[in-house]
Amino acid sequence: MSENSNAIVARGVRKAYTRKKEVVKGLDLTVKRGSVYALLGCNGVGKTTSIRMITGQLAPDAGEISVLGLDPVKDAVKLRRKMAYVAEGQKLYDWMTIDDLIKFVKAFYPEWDDKVCAHLLKMFGLPRGVKLKDYSRGMYTKAALLGALCRDPDLLILDDPMLGLDTAARREFMSGVVDAIHEFDRTVIFSTHIIPEIEALSDYAGIMVDGRLTLEAPVDEIKASFREIRLPADAGDIPELPGIVSVRNTGEDKIVTVKGVESEMTAAFHQAGFRFFTVNAMSLEDIFLAVTAKPEESR
Amino acid sequence: MKIDLKSGVPIYLQIVEQVKVSALFGRYRNGDRLPPVRELAMELRINPNTVAKAYQLLKDEGIIDSRPGGGNFISLQQDNTDTMREAMLSGELKNIIDKADALGVPRERLTEIFHHLLNRGDNK
Structure with a gap:
């Protein structure tokens, strides 16, 4: 497996929360660098657990994971600078306004891009003088996406981010993602079960059933x-x-x-x-x- | 432009087809500018790389031209449009043949139907 052409490689990955309940049961997954990958599965099949192992929030019980050529657990600090993550129900700093948040996050990331930030602020129409806790769910999620994209990440991980958003907010969120794909080297992995919105965006899809992938191929190939x-x-x-x-x-x-x-x-x-x-x-x-x-x- | 996810045709080919049809039916004229990759991707909410792939194919087929200053422009040559017209009709006829096969209508019968319809047109 070439580390240069793949952004994420997982082989034989397993994870159990209790001894009896194994959630991920031998995951083999390959995400090519620069591609958009849809990780599809019903609720409870192990999508989020898999994503958490990819981001280094959880350590696998068995198997190997390589993300941007790094070990997500051992190289967590290094990886955190190259990777951005937006999850469903993610918590931001509720007492901040969007400008406070931008100032705060920017301090941690030298790659922060002010131009992208200004562009997304305008595109998302996020109100300026309001605390994040008073944002609607759609605005809140868009604020999280803004924070992720302005860091100019090599890898963008979206874990069911559109859950609970209404149609209009979902569309705006998707526009933000489309905008982000423009960078040739950026890899995007999307975990979701809301498929129509992401079908036309994805280069590859992996379908997860009961802890492993039953299908992984280019979307055009699957459809053919x-x-x-x-x-x-x-x-x-x-x-x-x-x-x-x-x-x-x-x-x-x-x-x-x-x-x-x-x-x-x-x-x-x-x-x-x-x-x-x-x-x-x-x-x-x-x-x-x-x-x-x-x-x-x-x- | 419109994208049909239920169609068996990959999205980039749907874009290629629609540009060709627009050009053949005169909705696009030589020198008209196609929307920029990013703009079309945002409008259709599809992957910009898919739009880029479609534009590349149109360029390879000599239907559009990219200019140094940026932008993709329709540039059709006469022999090119003739070939395209025929390719488009061949494609549709091939679908009909596949459908006839699926319905179990023999090829000879299909030819008869085709001639019958052509002649009916003459008698009008």
């Missing part, structure tokens, strides 16, 4: 390899064909999600005796839902 086959509800039982990921009934339709080459899958369904069906492309969210569907829902 999944298709949804719609059959009439009375089409009969779906046989065990290779490539079938999930089957569900909507009442009107039977929807089969398949992974593989479209023409081969179509041929297989013809061969199995199905005559009437349509094959459709899927959004990343549809793919996520199919891949993470529990077995009992999926047949």
Whole structure:
């Protein structure tokens, strides 16, 4: 594994909070430098625990993690200067105004960029003379993003930051992130289960199920390899064909999600005796839902 | 421009297609300037690298030209537009052929339907 081309490499990472409850169960994850990576998973699958190990807030029980070529636990101080982190429900200094916060954070980071700061202040429309504790949730999160971006980080980690924001605030937050991607060398990792907003931003996606990644690939590649086959509800039982990921009934339709080459899958369904069906492309969210569907829902 | 996440076409190709269609149908003229990468990315809330990738492809295909002062401009040559028109139609016809295959309509029958429709146009 080349340390130069990868911003984050995790191999065989495990973490348990109690002896019986292992949360991360052998995580292998690779984030290329300069890419935007979406770490997707339902609540409770180990996303936040994984992120905390990447940021060095938690030490893994087993396995190895390298972040920007550094060990997140041993090199924590060094790493903290190159990495910025915005998390859901993150606490800032509530008694400060945004100008106090800027002055305060700036003192710790020599790379602080006043131009970016002025630009983001304007773009986010954050009120100046107000204490942070009186900000709306959306403003508060944007203030946290501003603090993270002005440090000119090599790695930006966003842990479900849009949770609880309304649509307008989410859009503004996303604009800030789009703005931040412009730097070629900056890596962004996004953990979330709100997929439509981040799909068009992400170069790579990793889908996490029960403590490990079940899928990790470029988003365009993922989208090219999944298709949804719609059959009439009375089409009969779906046989065990290779490539079938999930089957569900909507009442009107039977929807089969398949992974593989479209023409081969179509041929297989013809061969199995199905005559009437349509094959459709899927959004990343549809793919996520199919891949993470529990077995009992999926047949 | 619009992005369709449900489409099987990667976003950068959706942008390439839309620029081509706009140019072919005269919505863009030679010398028109495309929105800057960052601006379009912000507007569509997509990755700026995706826009850059689309613009690079348009440049490689000789549809846009970047000028030293910055900015990307439509610059279409006549033979280029002819090829593009045909490529666009071929693409749509290929979709029809795939659909016919999926529906189990034999190729000969498809040819018949096509001729029938062409002739109907003549009789009008």
